[in-house]
Amino acid sequence: MTLNLRNKFLAVFGVVFVLAVIVGSVATSEALYIRAQVMTMYKDDLIGTGSVSMLSQDMLEMREKVLTHISSVEPAKKKEIEADIKRIDQNVDATVLAIKTGDSEGAQKDQLAKFVGAWSAFRTSRDALTLPASRVGGRVEQALAFYSIDENARVHSVSDAVNALIQSKAQSASSRNDAIERTFIRSAGLIAAITLVALLLASGLVLLLVRGITRTTAQMVTASRGLARGNLNQSINVHSRDELGAMADSFRSMIGYQQRMAAVADEIARGNLSAPVQPESPEDVLGLAFGRMIESLQRVAATADAIAGGDLNQEVQLQSPEDVLGRAFQRMISNLRTLVAELQQGSQNLASAGGEILAATSQQAAGVTEQSAAIAQTTVTVDELKASADQAVELAGNVSAIAHHANQIADEGVLAVRDATAGMNDIRHKTQSIAENILALSEQSQQISEIIATVNDLANQSNLLALNAAIEASRAGEQGKGFAVVAQEIRLLAEQSKAATAQVRTILSDIQRATNAAVMATEQGSKGVDAGMQLIDQAGRTIDDLAGVIQQAAQSAGQIGASVQQHSVGMEQIAVAMGSINQATGLNLGATNHTRQAAQDLTDLSRKLNQLVDQYQV
């Protein structure tokens, strides 16, 4: 059996399992023992102790009954008590039997025998002496004497036997408890020791196993990471007989395969298409692909070789719809075919064009001669134009002078308008001051009217006073007569004053009407002045506009003069240019002759090209 990973794991698990079983069985057997001890303690000691205490109780009751029997006088009562005594006897017998069966180990056998002896002695004495004495009336003293002499001592010995029983039960329970505790401590120590050993053994084995696996897999991980990065120089130093060893072997052979394939790819890259490729197996995808690649590249190389030899009739088969190289070759061949055909056509065209150029250069020579004559005519015309431009310059100067004169007149007009405006302003100020004076006059006449009102009031009051004076005079009788006359005179004066104030009021209202009219008139005058000023302003603006227009006209005339001057200069330049053209025409004639020679050379060249192109088979 080889030690592969599964077996290793199984071995470790088996060791741990056996140890666990040992621990479990030890713990179970100890627990069972402790349980049996506890059960015994419960049955023998606890229940036994209960029965013994019942015995003690029965003894006490028995004493009481016997004493009651002795002390009671009624025979019925005594009978009843005797029945009770019989029942207690039966109880004691049952309890003794129970203690005997409960004492499985026979630890209390001696004590029980002692009790039974004491008990039967007491019963014999009681039934033989005390109770018969008590049953016969009047022998109470005898019965008591019996009781106090014999039975009392016996009852005490029975009680002592019961106490000894109880003590023996307690001792038995205590020793059993000690045994249980010892067993428990022993088994706990045993279980702990076995468990510790099992844990140490299991952890050591697991640690060994895990360390072996981890070391191997770490090497694998490093190697596969290098491979993923394309680094093929990997080595794995694992030689074990388990699955990890097998995995390391296959990893090593994979690295070798990849290194061989890389060498083949390198040869192809260097252009060596004869490198040997042997597939590792029928399923070797990479090896088969390399073989197909070399084959395809060899076919393409053969085709390129034929094209280089001038054979353009080669057909290239596409390896697949995605064959970029094949497609490029197809396009190259078709383009080369078109190119050669066009070259043949072009060289023929070149020959005919050379002939045409020859004919054209002859015609051009004739044209140049005609051009020379036309230039001479142009020169004469330019001279005439120059003379007329000079005349235009002079005219423009005259226009400018006239515009300047018009400008001066417009300035005078502006000055006159300014004076008129100032005069109008003066008139307006004066009219305003007249209006203000008249308003002041109106206010003063208002004041006069207020004064007149006061005077009128005074006249009224005087009238009233005169009336009252007349009344007073009348009341005074004869003595008041003279006073009445005076009062009458005062009244007449007051009447006259009132009449006068009425007159003054009439006059004042006339004055006020007149001043109102004057104020209206000045207002109208003021408005008239405003209208006049507006008209003058308008005239001033019109004159300004006119002066502006004349200024513009003068500027335009100046610009015309300047531009005509430029025209004249331009004409001179044209005359000079015409001379240059004439000279150039002479040169042109010479050049045309050279061109004719060049066309001849071109024709010869096209013939040679035709011969070259014909070498290609299309």
Added chain:
Amino acid sequence: MNVEMDIAAEQRNEQALLERARRFAQPLVQTVSKAVLDVLLLRLGDEQYAVGLPFLRSVLPPQELTSIPCTPPYVAGLLNLRGEILTVLDLAVALQLRDLPSTSKSAQVILVEMPQVRVGLLVDEVLTVDRLCLETLDRNFGGQVWAAGVAGGTTVLLDLERLLTSDRFAVFDELG
């Protein structure tokens, strides 16, 4: 002096002349006081009335009256005359010349003073002081009891004493 005398009764005329001579021989004051009366001429509505000066205390300057509610229409209101509260009657209403109180701008109050009564009278206008001849007074014009007579055919002389003590002015009785 328009007394018409029977031309036939010259003796009686003589007697009259004698009587006149005897009258002229009397002290002037008495004669005049019996024959003439100084009056204040007033305007009430469009008519002219006269009031004897002896019944008057004074003419008051125009002023505002304090009207009293729940009084007869002829009570024009109250007046404060130098601390004295004075009842003012609209004379035109009192004489039943019209129903409404005076609205004239020239309306004035005259203060009447008699032993029985002291009251203000509102008149439309105070005209002037004049002197009436009592003998020429037409006393039989058949007018009201308060009219003492008509002078010059246009001016009605008012008997203020009779007017103000008449039963119609029960208020005055209480005031008096």
